[in-house]
Amino acid sequence: MKIEVKNITKKYGEKLALNSLTFQLDEPKIYGLLGRNGAGKTTFMEILAGQILASDGEILIDGENPFDNQSLTESVCLIKEGNNFKKDLTMKNILKINSYFYPSWDQKLADTLVKEYNLNPKAKVKTLSKGMESALGIIVGLASKAPITVFDEPYIGLDAAARKKFYNILLEEFEDEPRTIIFSTHLIDEVSLMFEEVIILQEGKLALQEDADVLRKRSYAVSGSLEQVKAFIQNKEVITTKQLAGMMTAYVFGNMEEAKVSGLTVEGVPIQDLMIYLTERKGA
Numbered sequence: 493m494k495i496e497v498k499n500i501t502k503k504y505g506e507k508l509a510l511n512s513l514t515f516q517l518d519e520p521k522i523y524g525l526l527g528r529n530g531a532g533k534t535t536f537m538e539i540l541a542g543q544i545l546a547s548d549g550e551i552l553i554d555g556e557n558p559f560d561n562q563s564l565t566e567s568v569c570l571i572k573e574g575n576n577f578k579k580d581l582t583m584k585n586i587l588k589i590n591s592y593f594y595p596s597w598d599q600k601l602a603d604t605l606v607k608e609y610n611l612n613p614k615a616k617v618k619t620l621s622k623g624m625e626s627a628l629g630i631i632v633g634l635a636s637k638a639p640i641t642v643f644d645e646p647y648i649g650l651d652a653a654a655r656k657k658f659y660n661i662l663l664e665e666f667e668d669e670p671r672t673i674i675f676s677t678h679l680i681d682e683v684s685l686m687f688e689e690v691i692i693l694q695e696g697k698l699a700l701q702e703d704a705d706v707l708r709k710r711s712y713a714v715s716g717s718l719e720q721v722k723a724f725i726q727n728k729e730v731i732t733t734k735q736l737a738g739m740m741t742a743y744v745f746g747n748m749e750e751a752k753v754s755g756l757t758v759e760g761v762p763i764q765d766l767m768i769y770l771t772e773r774k775g776a
C-alpha cells in the first residue's frame with residue numbers, strides 16, 4: 493500500500509511534535525523509523541494507524557485518510573511498546589478478537605508463535621511478565637498479516653534470544669509475503685541489517701530518507717597510524733575519531749571508495765552511529 497505523508501503537523505498544546513513532515517513510502521519494504529527521544533516517531537505512527545488526528549496536513553494510504561476509516565484500520569496494525577491489550581482478557585481471547593479484526597489474520601502462525609514463546613493461552617494479560625506481554629504484541633503484529641504493520645519498540649523485557657527469534661520470524665514472514673513493515677527502535681545496531689530503507693526524524697521533521705544499502709556506502713571508518721589517518725581525513729567530513737596507543741580510527745561521511753585506495757583499513761559505519769551524527773549535524 494502506498495503511504496503519502498503530506499505536511500503533517502501535530503501540536504500538543506504549545507509542543508510541536510511533528511513539524512510539516514512530508515515523505516512517501518511506495519513499496520512493501522522493511523522501513524527503519526529512527527530518531528532521538530522525542531523526535532516524533534510515536535506521534536507519526538499513531539496518526540498513520542488512525543489513532544490520533546494531525547493538527548494540520550494529512551496522511552493518505554492508497555489515497556484515503558486512515559482516521560475513522562474502518563477498511564483502512566483493518567489494514568494497519570500498530571504494536572506499541574506496552575499497553576496494547578486489555579489487562580483482564582486472556583491471551584486466547586486477545587488472539588481471537590484480533591483474528592476477527594484483521595481480515596488477513598494467520599491463526600496457524602499465531603499458534604506456532606504462542607508455542608515458540610512458551611506462552612500459556614489461558615493466562616490473563618495482567619499476570620504476564622513484561623517480556624511475555626511484548627511477545628504477545630509481536631505475535632499479534634506478525635499474525636495480523638496487515639499490509640502495513642508497525643512496530644514501535646515492541647520488545648520491552650524480551651531477552652536477546654527472544655528478540656532474535658522475533659527478527660528471524662519477521663524476516664521469514666516478509667520473504668514469504670512482503671508487506672510494509674515500519675520498525676521503530678533504539679536498538680539500531682541489532683536490527684539495522686533488516687532495514688531496506690531508513691527514515692530519520694529530527695524534531696518532528698524529516699532528517700533523512702534513504703535506501704539502507706546506499707546509507708551504508710555513504711560512510712566509512714578508516715583506521716591506521718595516527719599520522720596516516722590524520723593526513724587522510726584532512727578536507728574530509730569527519731563524524732568522529734577515536735585514538736588508542738598511537739592508532740586512530742576516523743568515521744568519515746563520504747564514499748567508501750575514496751578510502752579504499754588509501755592503503756588504510758576501511759570498514760562500514762553502523763547505521764546507529766550515522767543516525768547520531770546526522771541528527772547532531774542537522775541540529776547544529
Ligand SMILES: Nc1ncnc2c1ncn2[C@@H]1O[C@H](COP(=O)(O)OP(=O)(O)OP(=O)(O)O)[C@@H](O)[C@H]1O
Nearest residue numbers: 504507508509527528529530531532533534535536
Ligand atoms: N500526549 C502528549 N501530550 C503532550 N506532549 C506529547 C504527547 N505525546 C508526545 N508528546 C511530545 O511530543 C514530542 C514527540 O513525542 P513522540 O513520543 O512522538 O517521540 P518519539 O520519537 O516516539 O520519542 P521516543 O523515542 O522517546 O519514544 C515529545 O516532545 C513529546 O514530549
